[in-house]
Amino acid sequence: MGGLREMAAPFVALGPSGVAVRARLKHLTAEDEEVLRLVGDLLGTLASRDLKARCAAGLGHDSEQWAQRKRVLTRESSSRWAGSITKASHDQWALARRGHLTHIHSLEAGIATIAHRLSLPVGEKGSKRAPGGYRSRREWHAKARRLHVLADRLDAARADWQAGVVRVVRGGKRLLKTRHHLQAAHLTEEHWRVRWQAERRFLAADGESGKWYGNETIRVTPDGEVSIKLPAPLAHLANAPHGRYVLAAKVSFAHRGEQWADRVAANRAVAYRIHEDTARGRWYLTASWTIPPARTVPLAVARANGLVGVDTNADHLAAWRLDRHGNPVGEPHRFFFDLSGTADHRDAQVRHALIRLLHWAKRHGLSIAVEDLDFTAEKTREKHGRRKKFRQLISGMPVSRLRARLVSMAAELGIPVVAVDPAYTSKWGAQHWQKPLTSKTRKTTRHDAAAVAIGRRALGHPIRRRTAPPRTHQSDGCGHRTVQAAPVTPGREGNRPRIPGPRTRSVCAGRGANAVDQDAQHRSGRPAEHEFWQQDPLPLSL
Structure with missing residues (x-):
C-alpha cells in the first residue's frame, strides 16, 4: 500500500x-x-x-x-x-x-x-x-x-x-x-x-x-x-x-x-x-x-441522511443511493445521454440527464457525491500511445461542463454536491462491491460499484467492506453482521433486536435471548469482533 x-x-x-x-x-x-x-x-x-x-x-x-x-x-x-x-x-x-x-x-x-x-x-x-x-x-x-x-x-x-x-x-x-x-x-x-x-x-x-x-x-x-x-x-x-x-x-x-x-x-x-x-x-x-455565493452546508450536514454516489461515464451517469452508514439502498439507477451530433444536442443531452438525477435526489432529500475529475493530462497521445479510441473516449466526456452544470443546477434546488478524490474508485469499487451486489435479478456493473465507492468516500467510510469471520466465530450463528455502523453508534456490538417474522417465528418467547452473545455461551475467549482474527495455515501433514 x-x-x-x-x-x-x-x-x-x-x-x-x-x-x-x-x-x-x-x-x-x-x-x-x-x-x-x-x-x-x-x-x-x-x-x-x-x-x-x-x-x-x-x-x-x-x-x-x-x-x-x-x-x-x-x-x-x-x-x-x-x-x-x-x-x-x-x-x-x-x-x-x-x-x-x-x-x-x-x-x-x-x-x-x-x-x-x-x-x-x-x-x-x-x-x-x-x-x-x-x-x-x-x-x-x-x-x-x-x-x-x-x-x-x-x-x-x-x-x-x-x-x-x-x-x-x-x-x-x-x-x-x-x-x-x-x-x-x-x-x-x-x-x-x-x-x-x-x-x-x-x-x-x-x-x-x-x-x-x-x-x-x-x-x-x-x-x-x-x-x-x-x-x-x-x-x-x-x-x-x-x-x-x-x-x-x-x-x-x-x-x-x-x-x-x-x-x-x-x-x-x-x-x-x-x-x-x-x-x-x-x-x-x-x-x-x-449573484452572492450560495451558502454551502457543512460536510456533516450533507452526510446526515446519506447521499447518492454518481459515477460519470461516456454515455451515462451511474448512481446508487447510500444511507449514512455507507450501505447501498434500493437498486442502481442509470441516466443515459447521447454525445453524438451537434454541440447544442450534446449539451441538451447532458442537461436532461442531470435534471433526472437531481429530481431523483430531491425526492429523497439526499446530497450528491461526484468525483473531482480533471482529464487535462489524460488525453495526450503520448500517455496512451496507440489507444486512439480510448483517447477519443476520454476527450468526448464532458467532464468540466457536466460538473459546472451539476453544481449550478443543484444550487437552484438546494442540493449539496460533495466532491471526492477520484483515485481508485473504479478499481476498488469493482473489487469490493461488484460481486456482493450482484444477484440473480440484478446485474451490477463496474460503474455501479464505482458509484458505491464514490458515495462511501464522500461519507468518510473506507471503500473496503467489513470482512466476515469464519462461520464458527460469527456472532449471529449463521451470518455475520456486515452492516456499516459507525464506531460511535450505541449498541454497535450488542444483540440484534428480535423482530417477529420468518427468521424468528420458530423461537418461543423468552428463548434465544443470548443467541448472539458469545460471552454468555460456553466459549473461550472474547467475541471475534473485539479482537483481530487471522486464520492459521493448514498443517503440512494433512
Missing part, C-alpha cells in the same frame, strides 16, 4: 457566482439589423486594435496604460463602450495566458513520457502505473525524433511565457482554419465571410448599479424595450434622444425572467451581449449578472 498516493479530503462544492439567460430578438426590421451590424463592426475594429495594444504591452502592462487605452477608445466611441472593450481585451489576454501555461504543462508531460519509454528496452511490457518500451525499433526511432520536436516547441513556449507573448485570434482560431478547408466544412467563401464578420463584432456592455435599469449602454426596460447608446461616429443613426437607437423588437426572458425584472426595476447592474446566429438568421440578447 506504500505506492498509493495520498487521498484528498471530500468537500462541499461551491455554488455558481453568476447567472446568464438568453432570449431572441424577434421582429427586427431591416434597418435594425443594419444598425446592429454597423455598430458591431465599428466596435469590433476598436476591440481588435485594443487587443493588439494589450498583447504588445505584455507583462509590463499597468493601470496607467489601461487608462491610456481607454482614453483613446473614448474619443472614437464613448466612455462606457471603451470600458467594456478594454475589460474584454484584458480578460481575453488573461485567458490566452492561462491556456499558454496549460500548453507548456502538456509538452512537459509528453516529453517525460517519451523519455521514459525510450529509456526502456524495445518490446518491454509496461505496468498499470507506467508504460513500457516501444513495440519496435522503428517506432522507437520515430519517437526519438518526436522528442526533439517537442523539446524545441517547449523551449519556444517557455521563451514566449517569460516574455509575456500570447497569440489570440478574435473570431476563433477554429473558424480561421476553416477558411482553408471550406469544402470539408460544406461552406462557400461568402458564407464563411459572413460567419467570420459576425464572430468579430463587438456588441457587449457591462452593467452599472445605480443607472437606469442597470445599464446605460445597452438598456432593456422591464417591458422589454431594447435601446443602444450609439458610438460617436454613428450618432446620426439615432432614432431617440441622447444619441440612442431603439430596436423595434421586444425581448422577454422565459428563464429567470422574474429575477431579471427585479434587478432592472431596482437599477442593479446587468450586463448584455447581442450577437447574430448566421446559420439561423436570428439575433439573440444575453443578459448576465452576479
Whole structure:
C-alpha cells in the first residue's frame, strides 16, 4: 500500500457566482439589423486594435496604460463602450495566458513520457502505473525524433511565457482554419465571410448599479424595450434622444425572467451581449449578472441522511443511493445521454440527464457525491500511445461542463454536491462491491460499484467492506453482521433486536435471548469482533 498516493479530503462544492439567460430578438426590421451590424463592426475594429495594444504591452502592462487605452477608445466611441472593450481585451489576454501555461504543462508531460519509454528496452511490457518500451525499433526511432520536436516547441513556449507573448485570434482560431478547408466544412467563401464578420463584432456592455435599469449602454426596460447608446461616429443613426437607437423588437426572458425584472426595476447592474446566429438568421440578447455565493452546508450536514454516489461515464451517469452508514439502498439507477451530433444536442443531452438525477435526489432529500475529475493530462497521445479510441473516449466526456452544470443546477434546488478524490474508485469499487451486489435479478456493473465507492468516500467510510469471520466465530450463528455502523453508534456490538417474522417465528418467547452473545455461551475467549482474527495455515501433514 506504500505506492498509493495520498487521498484528498471530500468537500462541499461551491455554488455558481453568476447567472446568464438568453432570449431572441424577434421582429427586427431591416434597418435594425443594419444598425446592429454597423455598430458591431465599428466596435469590433476598436476591440481588435485594443487587443493588439494589450498583447504588445505584455507583462509590463499597468493601470496607467489601461487608462491610456481607454482614453483613446473614448474619443472614437464613448466612455462606457471603451470600458467594456478594454475589460474584454484584458480578460481575453488573461485567458490566452492561462491556456499558454496549460500548453507548456502538456509538452512537459509528453516529453517525460517519451523519455521514459525510450529509456526502456524495445518490446518491454509496461505496468498499470507506467508504460513500457516501444513495440519496435522503428517506432522507437520515430519517437526519438518526436522528442526533439517537442523539446524545441517547449523551449519556444517557455521563451514566449517569460516574455509575456500570447497569440489570440478574435473570431476563433477554429473558424480561421476553416477558411482553408471550406469544402470539408460544406461552406462557400461568402458564407464563411459572413460567419467570420459576425464572430468579430463587438456588441457587449457591462452593467452599472445605480443607472437606469442597470445599464446605460445597452438598456432593456422591464417591458422589454431594447435601446443602444450609439458610438460617436454613428450618432446620426439615432432614432431617440441622447444619441440612442431603439430596436423595434421586444425581448422577454422565459428563464429567470422574474429575477431579471427585479434587478432592472431596482437599477442593479446587468450586463448584455447581442450577437447574430448566421446559420439561423436570428439575433439573440444575453443578459448576465452576479449573484452572492450560495451558502454551502457543512460536510456533516450533507452526510446526515446519506447521499447518492454518481459515477460519470461516456454515455451515462451511474448512481446508487447510500444511507449514512455507507450501505447501498434500493437498486442502481442509470441516466443515459447521447454525445453524438451537434454541440447544442450534446449539451441538451447532458442537461436532461442531470435534471433526472437531481429530481431523483430531491425526492429523497439526499446530497450528491461526484468525483473531482480533471482529464487535462489524460488525453495526450503520448500517455496512451496507440489507444486512439480510448483517447477519443476520454476527450468526448464532458467532464468540466457536466460538473459546472451539476453544481449550478443543484444550487437552484438546494442540493449539496460533495466532491471526492477520484483515485481508485473504479478499481476498488469493482473489487469490493461488484460481486456482493450482484444477484440473480440484478446485474451490477463496474460503474455501479464505482458509484458505491464514490458515495462511501464522500461519507468518510473506507471503500473496503467489513470482512466476515469464519462461520464458527460469527456472532449471529449463521451470518455475520456486515452492516456499516459507525464506531460511535450505541449498541454497535450488542444483540440484534428480535423482530417477529420468518427468521424468528420458530423461537418461543423468552428463548434465544443470548443467541448472539458469545460471552454468555460456553466459549473461550472474547467475541471475534473485539479482537483481530487471522486464520492459521493448514498443517503440512494433512
